[in-house]
Amino acid sequence: MSNFNRFLLIIFISVLALFFALPKSFKIGDQEINRNDINISFGNFAFFRSLDLKLGLDLQGGTHLLFDVDTSGLSEAERESALASLKEVVSRRVNLYGVSEPNIQLASFEGKNRIIVELPGVDNPDEAIALVGRTAQLTFFELGGDEASPSAIPTDLTGSDVKSAQVVFDNVSAKPAVSIEFTTEGAVKFEEVTERNIGKAVPIVLDDQIISAPVVQDKISGGSAQISGDFTIDEADNLAIQINGGALPAPMSLVEQSTIGPSLGKESIDKSVQAGVFGIVIVAVFMILMYGKLGVVADVGLLLFTIYTLALYKLIPVVLTLPGIAGFLLSVGMAVDSNILIFERFREEIRDGVSREFALERGFGRAWDSIRDANIATLVTAFVLANPFNWSFLHTSGPVRGFAVTLALGIMISLFTGVFVSRTLLRLTVKDKKLKNEQK
């Protein structure tokens, strides 16, 4: 690739990144520009990204809850499916509560199972705790009343009568279905319920919401039943998880709660952002004072670094927290360092009396070793802290991870801007006054 093509590529990437990085609505002069979120779909492929930067609870306010899950009453095998179901149950409750973009996560450590619930914008935790924290209720209903005013009456068949539910494939149609296994006691109750309701629907209700309303074909004895219908695998999976949520009740107890008022961070954040911008401006001026024209190139690189980073935060998306900002700042420092390393090598080469263009290439070559080794070491640290494989003995959530993710991203982007972008721009800037003589 010629240097000019590289330059075009950089411009292309930058314009694209700028499109994502700019806020959703902003003003140029008197004109206000509003942009739509990205929403692409064709066939099975769907891609949606909001152009708003996602802020963590510590920056935007909200409620953070941590529950201990008591799985002592369950066998090893049941535990995993009970936890998955619990997560599903909690998600449903949170969705009913109308929170936008909640975060619900399972975490386990040394045999303790936990569920983390983060509710942005919720500042009344008591209500949220009451809603989220109760044990799931699964009940089979039967229909009563007449056709004009049908009513649903709860039966005595509940979640505690269900042993488990799982996805199976129908013998005849080969379509996904959900099979339910009842306890001995449940089998008797289920037989009675089905006997009373042949040809009628038996709604299954989880936490006051109907999750399925299968129609009874025949009296079913023996303690196992199958709900078949026009399910996709996902739908069948989901239904099985929900039934299990009521069948394998795992009581939760609150162990950590924090509420951050929306105003708490606000003033502090505004100040910190101002301070950050001020700091970056000083660094930019300092670079120009130290390195002149080269400093300008470094500053352009820094500006592009910020634009790329913002764009990636929105595309991935990364939830930005205070520790995340620390990771970002550290990577800014390292991006600047890459430039300083290159410029210092360049100076040394110039001092050796070679041409400027040659000095530039040699400087890059020599600086690259340091940049590579140093950044890989940092990347390794970030990788361990980010815990991408979700090892339970490391942090699976929270601030340390937030820090590591932005740091790792920052290092990768800074390798691109510090080396590829700076190099291309410098090659355009640094020209020998005399003819190109010593170029490689």
Place this chain on the structure above:
Amino acid sequence: MSKNNDITIINWIKFKWLYFAISAMLIVISIVSLAVNGVIIGLEFRGGSELTILSQQDLPVDNLRESIANEEIEVVSIQRSGEEQYMFRLGQVEENQKAKIIELITSENSDAVEQSFQIVGPSIGPELIKKTFFAVAIAAITILGWVAYQFKSIKFGVSAILAMLHDSFILIGSISVFGALYGAEVDFLFITAVLTTLSFSVHDTIVVFDRIREIQKGESDITKIANQAVTETMRRSIINSLTIIFMLAALVILGGVTIRWFAVSLLVGAVLGTYSSPFVAVPLLATWEKMTKK
């Protein structure tokens, strides 16, 4: 013109005992402060609860401490943490007790408003510390391996890791001093600052080591190599740390209250991380190489 004609190589390593003495002194101060003052442990690690109250008028802190304690709620501290902001650090508080506390506060001053409330169970803190410890241990071992592999010598790896531990330990020591003087807490943000320092310190050390590796190709006396490497990277070290110091100083001076100690910790970490590369890691390496050569 041959290389380095116009820079004088300074005999940095000659003063290695001075650097070791400075480091030893900082470490001793850290140990003493940790032993005498300990650290003020933040809510995340301590467990308990924390209530922030906004009040335009002054709150009678002493009265409140007494009246809350009368409700059989443990009061760790009550502190003014901002212009109109008060931080109540309490023991484990039940939901109904919280209402009582707020009632007590508003009876003293009716315009007081609850701004944030946090409860952390006693089991969470040790868990977070363990996880952080595992993370740091794994990161340190991986870095040790990487540096040792990259520089074909375990000495490079160990020296880099020792400098890194030196920096983080002194950083922990300084938060202990700041805690005793100004009430700075060890919270999750501080842990992040320690992690940042770990990364930064190794990053910075590798740049100097890289220069040593380069010079090693034409020179065999480790003292000469070290001196030349430190001399040649000194300008870069100073310029680089200045850019970081500018950035963080702006955050310390102009930034919000919530991140002030975080910014201070990062600043201390950055200064230590830059200092330790030429003045801890390189002298250690040079001394070790020399001892084994004899």
